[in-house]
Amino acid sequence: MQSNLVTDDKQKNKLEKAFEILKTMASKPSGLIGLTIVLFHVVLALISPYIAPYDYKAISPNTMLLAPSAEHWFGTDSLGRDVFTRTILGGRTALTVTFFGSLIALLWGGLLGIFCGLVGGKIDDVVMRVVDAFLSIPWILAMLLIVSLLGTSTEVLIPALGFFYGKGIVRVARAATHDVIAKDFIVSARARGHSNMSIIWNEIIPNVRDAILVEGAMRWSWMLLGFSSLSFLGFGVSPPTPDWGLMISNARGLMSFAYWSVIAPIVGLSSLIIGINLTADAFAKALGIDRSTKAPV
Amino acid sequence: MNEIIERVKNLSIGFNSQKGKQISILRNVSTNIKKGETVGIVGESGSGKSTLALAMMGYIKQGLFPLKGECLFKSEDLLKMSSRQLEKIRGRKIAMIPQNAGQALTPNLKIGYQIDEALRLHTDLNKTERDKKISELLNKVRLPSPETMAFRYPHELSGGQQQRVAVAMALAGKPDLLLLDEPTTGLDVTTQAHVLELLRFIAKDTGTSMIYVSHDLGAIAQVSDRIVVMYAGEIVLEGPARKILKEPIHPYTYGLLKSIPKLSLAGLPASMPGSQPQPGSINEGCSFYDRCNLATDNCKKNSPSLEYIKELDTNVRCFNYKELINQNNNLQTSITKKSNNSEANEVLKLKDVSISYAKQKFFDQLLNKITDQNPTVKDINIDIKKGETIALVGESGSGKSTILKSIAGLLKTKDGQIKFENDRILSSDLKMRNPNDLRAIQLIFQNPDESLNPNHTVEQILSQPLKLYFNLSGEELKKNIIDLLKKVRLGEFYISRYPRQLSGGEKQRVAVARAFAAKPDIILCDEVTSALDVSVQAAVLNLLQQLKEDLGTTYVFVSHDLAVVRAISDRVAVLYQGRLCEIGPSQNVYKFPSHPYTEVLLGAVLEPDPDIKPKLVAEDIVEEKPPEKGCSFQGRCPRKIGDICNSEVPPWQIGENGNAIRCHINIEELASLQQ
Structure with missing residues (x-):
């Protein structure tokens, strides 16, 4: 092979490409901060059961509402549980539920949007009106209804959140598809007689993937906030499982004299949301920059 | 007449690459514009012609910056001026006419108001004087009924009229220098000729100096007194228009002129090998070295400087220009092409074809028919013989691309039949066609940037038809792809490249290869060369002709360019407003x-x-x-x-x-x- 002739633009494999995107993201301070925060939270979620100093559900009347000290770094809550332990464990459920929820949202929203964008016509009209109808329903009411009917297990929460956060992705994916299908390479594929599935898979997805992934990353942070709101309202994670939303909800009444039990989960939740947002922004920029550098200079 | 109003001295403009290298787009350009003179700057895309022209009005595109040199407008350096100082010069002293006036005019303001705005900014006239001036200007650019024209919105005007309005606005400030950036490129052939005629008249009438930037030597020839030829960011030839066009003494200009198809010549134009080097990849030596047939070892090592030749009043950047001085009668030559035998069978027949873009009414939708008494395309009867190249010619709106889409099955016909091989009727609905018919008719599009998936490698692009029609995979697929690339004169190593890593000509070659991958009987070419540079266009035309001679393919070639059509086609059909006007063997139609x-x-x-x-x-x-x-x-x-x-x-x-x-x-x- 004449591979020596194409040193600068040899085909990069997927891993190398992903690594390059990560590098671009980390090259700006905002992206680096975002990535660090997200990485920190993910690692923490993975190792927290092994490093937690106390049992998260150990209630003790002797240690109620203790201020932060060397023994209890973030103090204790109204039931005497260690706030540090509960905070580092509190992101686990939220992260897992919303991560898989976002994946579901991305999949159904993205595929439906692409499909509608491609076929157009009546099918598109009907589907989009149904999506609009769902968009007009406040999601939290609908969620509360589903949760009160089916319970608060993760098997219910993941698909339900995935459904409600996927509606917006349908619109984004459809718009991105519209941009692409006007191009001649789609006309060319059509004229050759490729099936719709083949056109979606080969011609459209590679071109709308970036837009949808970025949208998905943004949805992830919104979903995290939504999930915590559910917990806060008592419809998410059930006690005594540690969860930031639930912790904030329990401790908010005592905020005036035991602020420590509410500050730690708030910092945890907001830092993660900010981290994901910054990462999604940097991700979008990295992909955008990648596309605009046309000249092989 | 000899007063110099703008002088460019040793100008270099460049940018910093991602790797931190300084890369120049313009290299050491020096020229000057005399009063009342029209200078044509010509070059292919990426030659730096627009960058130079914009720098002449003190504008440098974002991301670029001047590396050295100066642009002196009446002995003041435009590149050192503050934006406030430039404001005083632009519009009043130097005005610009953009390429696409339709986009340069504000869509929701009336024409008169927009001209008035220019007058208010650049003159001290009062309201009544301005009103008089507006109709004067509209008259000057020969717009019909100037009184009502001032109250129209840009979208109510045709492309040519919009361009005239842009000219009127530019003239509002009575500029000393007019900058025209490809002002006729998007226009129809007849409109283009009219606008150029107007510009020539204005130059003579007002004595304004003009800088006319274009890739089109035909347009440049009509307006310019002097021509500057740019290549890879350098001036390679500069001199009086007649000398440059009739006796080009630089090998690039010579090749460029030879590669333009001409109305008077039946055969294909000669093509230049290779393509212009990218900025940053220019090494020592002459930048035209790779493509030059006069090149010697000296050209590889040393780069020639711009040399003034007194007898010809010309500046030339070439060591071996003398070899070209006596060669110039060869300009009027072309490559004769093999014509097909007229006995061949008809492969495609269009019988009474009508196509309508009208929206179906509800009742018609139920009955699945189209009722439109005045369809876009009507009564087209064309029989296409096997192995011939038939061209559909017409201006925009003539229905030529519409007919092509119908043949490809992308657009339903209203009436009439499309018959393929042995009078078998082809459905005008893509979904009703069998895979073999789909394979037999392939399309090549105008713009390879849009017709190739930007996220696919050349290998993926070419494997689409091969997988679909022939079920190839593995080694066999790869072998076929490499064969196809060889057919379109691209090396094997292109296989892993993305479209963005290819030049315009290379992209169009890949598009041609994709069409030929299906082993088609008929290839529909939709303005396949109009997005390409002239020298590349000639190469693609030659390639298409070669492939046709080798493989016996039939082409239906749609173009607005009569010279290109003359070069490639055996038969021509002239269309106006979707109706056939004339059809016949191409030497007779011309x-x-x-x-x-x-x-x-x-x-x-x-x-x-x-x-x-x-x-x-x-x-x-x-x-x-x-x-x-x-x-x-x-x-x-x-x-x-x-x-x-x-x-x-x-x-x-x-x-x-x-x-x-x-x-x-x-x-x-x-x-x-x-x-």
Whole structure:
């Protein structure tokens, strides 16, 4: 092979490409901060059961509402549980539920949007009106209804959140598809007689993937906030499982004299949301920059 | 006359690459513009011609910055001025006419208001004087009924009229220097000729100096006194227009002129090998070294400097220019192409084809039919023989691409039949066609940037048809792809490249290879060369002809460019407003007698020769819809004979040359009229 002739633009494999995107993201301070925060939270979620100093559900009347000290770094809550332990464990459920929820949202929203964008016509009209109808329903009411009917297990929460956060992705994916299908390479594929599935898979997805992934990353942070709101309202994670939303909800009444039990989960939740947002922004920029550098200079 | 109003001295403009290297786009450019002179700057895309022209009005695109040199406008350096100082010069002293006036005019302000705005900014006239000036300006650019024109919105004007408004706005401040950036590129052939004629008149009338930037030597030849030829960011040739066009003494200009198809020549133009080097990849030595057939070892090592030759009043950047001085009669040559035998079978027949873009009414939708008395394309009858190249020619809106889409099955016909091989009727619905028919008819598009998936490698692009039609995979697939690349003269290593890593010509070659991957019988070419540079266009035309001769493919070639059509086609069909005007063997269509519309088109073609002026015989009005009755060309016809043209569809007449003309005027009379 004449591979020596194409040193600068040899085909990069997927891993190398992903690594390059990560590098671009980390090259700006905002992206680096975002990535660090997200990485920190993910690692923490993975190792927290092994490093937690106390049992998260150990209630003790002797240690109620203790201020932060060397023994209890973030103090204790109204039931005497260690706030540090509960905070580092509190992101686990939220992260897992919303991560898989976002994946579901991305999949159904993205595929439906692409499909509608491609076929157009009546099918598109009907589907989009149904999506609009769902968009007009406040999601939290609908969620509360589903949760009160089916319970608060993760098997219910993941698909339900995935459904409600996927509606917006349908619109984004459809718009991105519209941009692409006007191009001649789609006309060319059509004229050759490729099936719709083949056109979606080969011609459209590679071109709308970036837009949808970025949208998905943004949805992830919104979903995290939504999930915590559910917990806060008592419809998410059930006690005594540690969860930031639930912790904030329990401790908010005592905020005036035991602020420590509410500050730690708030910092945890907001830092993660900010981290994901910054990462999604940097991700979008990295992909955008990648596309605009046309000249092989 | 000899007063120099702008002087560019050793100008270099560049940018910093991602790797932190400084890369120049313009390298050491020096030139000057005299008062009342029109200078044409010509070059292919990426040659730096626009960057130079914009720098001449003190504008440098974002991301670029001047590395050295200066742009002196009346002895003041524009590049050192503050934006406030520049504001005083732009519009008043230097005005610009953009490429696409339709986009440069504000869509929601009336024409008169927009011109008034320019007047308010650049002159001290009061309201009544300004109003008078507006109609004066509109008159000057020869817009019809200037009184009402001022109250129209840009979208109510045709492209040519919008361009005229842009000229009027530029003239509002009585500038000393007018900068024209490809002002006629997006326009139709006849409109282009009219606008150029206007510009020539204005230059003479007002004594304004003009800088005319274009890739089109034909347009440049019509307006310029002096021509500057740019290549890879350098001036390679500069001199009086006539000298440059008739006796080009730089090998690049020589090759460029040879690669332009000409109306007077039947064969294909000679192509130049290779393509222009990218900025940053220019090494020592002459930047044209790779493509030059006069190149010697000296050219590789040393880069020539711009040398002034007194006898010719020309600056040239070449060591070996002397070899070209006595060669110039060769400019009028072309490569003769093999024509097919006329006995061949008909492979595709269009019978009474009509196509309508009208929206189906509810009732029609139920009955699944289209009722439109005045369809976009009507009564097209063309028989296409195997192995021939038939060209559909016409201006925008002539329905030529519409017909192509119908043949490809992308657009349903209203009436009529498309018959393929042995009179088998092809459905006009893509989904009803069998895979083999889909394979047999392939499309090549105008713009390879859009017709190739940007996220696919060349390998993926070419494997699409191979997988779909022949079920190839693995080694066999790869072998076929490499064979295809060889067929279109691309090396094996292109296989892993993405479209963005290819030049325009290379991209179009990949698109050609993709069409040929299906082993098609018919290839539909939709303006395949109009997005390409001239030298690349010639190469693609030659490639298409070579492939046709080797493989016996039939081409249906759609183009607005009559010279290109002349070069490649065996037969030509001229269309106006979706109706056929004339059809016949190409050497005959280009001879009189012709349909009056063909006559208008032929007259408007711009040749890269200052001695051949376009003949403007008809108005450049744009008609929105075909007329409901009578001849399609009645609205613009310079030879209209009366009511019969408005009421009756003209009959077909066969000339002795073998071309069929649809006109009420007797063909012999036409012949004597057009002599």
